[in-house]
Amino acid sequence: MEPATGLKTAEFQLADRVNRISASPTMVVLAAADQLKAKGVDVADFGPGEPDFPTPEHIKRAGIKAIEENRTKYTPVPGLAALRQAICDWHARELKSSYQPAECLVSVGGKHAIFNAVCSLINAGDEVVIPAPYWVTYPDIVKYAGGRPVILNTRGEENFLVRASDLEKLLTPRTRMVIVNSPSNPSGAVIPQDEFQKILALCQRKDVWLMSDECYSHFTYGDAKPYSIASLANSKPGLIIIGSMSKTFAMTGWRIGYTLAPQPLIAAMTKLQSQSTSNPTSIAQYAAIEAMRGSMDSVPVMLAEYARRRERIVAGLRAIPGVTCNAPSGAFYVFPNISANFSKDMPNDTAVAKQLLEREQVAVVPGEAFGAPGYLRLSYATSMERIDEGLRRLNRFFSNVK
Ligand code: PLP
Numbered sequence: 001m002e003p004a005t006g007l008k009t010a011e012f013q014l015a016d017r018v019n020r021i022s023a024s025p026t027m028v029v030l031a032a033a034d035q036l037k038a039k040g041v042d043v044a045d046f047g048p049g050e051p052d053f054p055t056p057e058h059i060k061r062a063g064i065k066a067i068e069e070n071r072t073k074y075t076p077v078p079g080l081a082a083l084r085q086a087i088c089d090w091h092a093r094e095l096k097s098s099y100q101p102a103e104c105l106v107s108v109g110g111k112h113a114i115f116n117a118v119c120s121l122i123n124a125g126d127e128v129v130i131p132a133p134y135w136v137t138y139p140d141i142v143k144y145a146g147g148r149p150v151i152l153n154t155r156g157e158e159n160f161l162v163r164a165s166d167l168e169k170l171l172t173p174r175t176r177m178v179i180v181n182s183p184s185n186p187s188g189a190v191i192p193q194d195e196f197q198k199i200l201a202l203c204q205r206k207d208v209w210l211m212s213d214e215c216y217s218h219f220t221y222g223d224a225k226p227y228s229i230a231s232l233a234n235s236k237p238g239l240i241i242i243g244s245m246s247k248t249f250a251m252t253g254w255r256i257g258y259t260l261a262p263q264p265l266i267a268a269m270t271k272l273q274s275q276s277t278s279n280p281t282s283i284a285q286y287a288a289i290e291a292m293r294g295s296m297d298s299v300p301v302m303l304a305e306y307a308r309r310r311e312r313i314v315a316g317l318r319a320i321p322g323v324t325c326n327a328p329s330g331a332f333y334v335f336p337n338i339s340a341n342f343s344k345d346m347p348n349d350t351a352v353a354k355q356l357l358e359r360e361q362v363a364v365v366p367g368e369a370f371g372a373p374g375y376l377r378l379s380y381a382t383s384m385e386r387i388d389e390g391l392r393r394l395n396r397f398f399s400n401v402k
Contacts, residue, residue, distance in 0.1 A: 021140040029353070033363035044390035046378035047363040049185060051250040051332070053305075055287075056298040059249060062290035066283040075279040078270045079106025079258075083285050086292035087258050091243070095217065096231035099260045103236075105269050106288070108280045110215045110244030110257035115141050116269040117240050117259055118177070121209060122147035126176040131162045132371030133335065135185045135213070139371075147176070151371055156337055159326050160189040164198035171206050178203055181213040182227075183220060186370045186377040187335045188328020190224040200229050204238055211240040215257075216331040218248045218299055221307055224329040236262060247331075248299060249291045254284040306332050309380040309387055316391035317378075320398045332381045335367070339374035341401050349376055360393040 029047045036043050054060075066072075078084065084101035091097045107113040114137065122128060124146035130138050131152045139149035150170050154160040167178060180199065182191040191199070203210040210229070217226045230241050244257040259269060279285070310327070313334050317325040322340035338352055346352050349366040353376060356362045367375030380387060 020143040045363045050252040053250040063287035066286035077274045090292040095228035109255045113257045113259045120268040127174045128177045160187045177209040179211045183216040183330020190329035213242045215244040220330040256288040
């Protein structure tokens with residue numbers, strides 16, 4: 001007899017918590033572009049959200065040395081004591097905070113750090129306010145935890161400014177957390193320091209956790225400088241800082257991220273981590289110690305290259321009919337508005353992205369994925385030569401749509 005759960009059919013029942021979330025739309029685009037590339041198609045790929053630079057040599061050496069010295073055993077669940085200390089020291093030096101190792105947890109990337117924090121704090125029905133455009137993962141993690149994402153729409157005409165006064169209008173007695181990301185993926189917007197301070201003050205006044213995702217902290221342009229809200233005196237209560245080695249040190253595959261937060265929250269997150277992943281990979285932790293303690297000379301070199309590409313891609317996009325584009329203040333993405341090009345056959349950004357891939361083999365992520373219809377996200381973590389080729393194709397595509 002067929003079991004009631006349908007285990008022998010393709011329609012077996014999955015847990016509600018996993019049915020509440022969807023596969024990352026950025027991963028879907030990457031997969032479609034990869035399939036074309038595997039067939040030998042020349043794709044102008046603006047999809048990837050990762051540096052195109054290799055991990056700096058001295059960091060790789062530290063990983064290799066760790067293997068050779070057999071540092072391949074379990075480590076303490078929250079990370080090596082030396083790494084937790086190194087992260088606190090680095091954050092204090094670079095971003096003017098004052099955390100102790102007991103307030104630091106090392107996880108399997110920044111994404112895992114966010115997952116641990118949200119799952120440790122959010123109960124069914126709790127509301128989490130997230131400004132849009134947002135990094136695709138935030139709402140899904142909140143939903144997985146049983147919470148309800150509440151979206152604050154910001155405006156491209158205002159450079160996607162997140163205002164404390166706008167956030168305040170969305171706070172209810174059920175609000176448990178606000179998540180901000182500066183510099184932002186996907187818009188590249190940076191929250192001005194005075195506004196950031198108002199956001200923290202609002203959260204503290206309303207007893208709401210503030211999660212600040214700093215994964216792109218060191219990639220800023222023009223007047224914007226690396227900044228952490230944790231540099232403010234008395235900022236620690238209710239503040240969760242999320243950081244990552246992935247972008248700053250071109251270490252996406254090593255999977256090391258961290259949380260800085262009040263010790264009781266770190267203890268709860270460590271408990272959760274102890275029953276799921278345990279420690280992040282030991283050898284990656286040794287490489288991360290070198291990232292935190294060693295030379296940071298490679299960072300300005302990468303930043304200078306991103307800055308050059310940013311100039312080129314913003315100018316190139318602005319020259320395309322029906323496209324407007326803010327100059328991003330940080331990260332390595334541009335987020336042009338292409339809605340003036342919508343038509344009956346191409347009524348939204350998802351349709352534009354699909355046709356761009358089909359007709360011109362250009363891979364971009366539609367703004368809808370980030371809660372911002374009308375836009376496309378292009379990563380400029382790709383060579384100047386590929387940027388120029390992609391711009392040529394985009395120009396041809398949009399010049400022919402009408
Ligand atoms: N936060 C933001 C805004 C990101 O864009 C990413 C990666 O794309 C992450 C966090 C997580 O990065 P990782 O898990 O590689 O540390």
